[in-house]
Amino acid sequence: MNHTPSPMASLYHEGRQTFTELVPDGGARLDALFHTVPALGELAVGVVYGHLHARPGLDPRLREAVSFAAIVASGMVGPPLSVHLKTGLASGLAPGEMTEVLLQASAFAGFPRAVSAAEQLNRLFDESGLASPPAPTPREIALEFCEQVRGGHAPMPVSAAVKRLLKHARQLALQASSAHAVIVECFEDEPSPRALLRLEVQGEQVVSVTLFKAH
Template sequence: MNHHSPSDPMATLYCEGRHTFIDLVPDGGSRLDALFHTAPAMGELAVGVVYGHLHARPGLDPRLREAVSFAAIVASGMVGPPLSVHLKTGLASGLAPGELTEVLLQASAFAGFPRAVSAADQLNRLFADAGLASPPPAPPREVAQAFCGLVREGRPPMPLSEAVKRHLCRAERLALFATSASAVVVECFDGIDTDPQALLHLNVEGETVVSVALFKAH
């Protein structure tokens, strides 16, 4: 690596980005050193921009930022280190394995099937290397949606408080947002109200909702 003065902004970004990457990927330091051994300046630029600058921007949460990155990698046809790296950083940022395969499916409609199939082929190996189930469990939002549907049909798959059942059953519409690989927030709305009447937090393990907490109720 080239030496920089302490005031060099690119060096600062690289240091910050390298620290972020190592936090996300356990073997991140050695992986970066090996990947950019021949072209260390490229490593400084790539790591500084992606993990030093972009990753720290507050406009997108880490899950969404990694989902966008993963989709862009699939769309560009990169099936080498970038796909491997962003599988790891995506998981570390809170994306569930099933969400990553859903992103791949979505990207296939716009990037074309040849690129998506190439990415899917590499994911087979990456999932196996990481010890992930293949195919993965359904994404947490899908699990939560099915759970809410059963409750609204009067067939709750687990004991629930009367307040939780009442809000889920009476709501005219629900809005579901996965916030991590194991958590989904459900907003319960009445009519055209823009303020939810109730806010629920669902914990998901695999393809099962294991707990529900009522955070807000009018």
């Protein structure tokens, strides 16, 4: 008899491992959720966390943001919302980014579904010990910091090179890479950035600035 695991069983095993790495009580949560219909758990976890989560086309933060928006748009305020709040945070989304995704989704999904999700988030934030409302997003905090430096009012000590780069930049492009880090591209007249900066964000302030590259 062939005892080779089926492709779906292998995906479920991989997906379950990924989920338990993201959610501390993930294994117990999956067992409780799919206790009556374990085959549904094998299918859902295998597809979402075994197959889709491992695809290289999107980084985990963006994939979770898309998932969270789809859940809000679908009006799912039960386990899916709770689960993807946890996996979104574990994948590097900041709480403020999760609420910003909900706000964006409300314009397309409709306010009733968004309000229902917001009501559920009140409870979920409280249960998770998260500040409510959350702090501004890392990108917002980084953008404000850059504008303060460009205006000659740096809120923390920064090097002369960083001040010069930010003040002379014709355009800034900011991209959060995690819940605590933002990459800033500084453009002058060239099509490629003259410098890359990494801003570390803690709470509602930038705590460090690192110059990655300059030419």
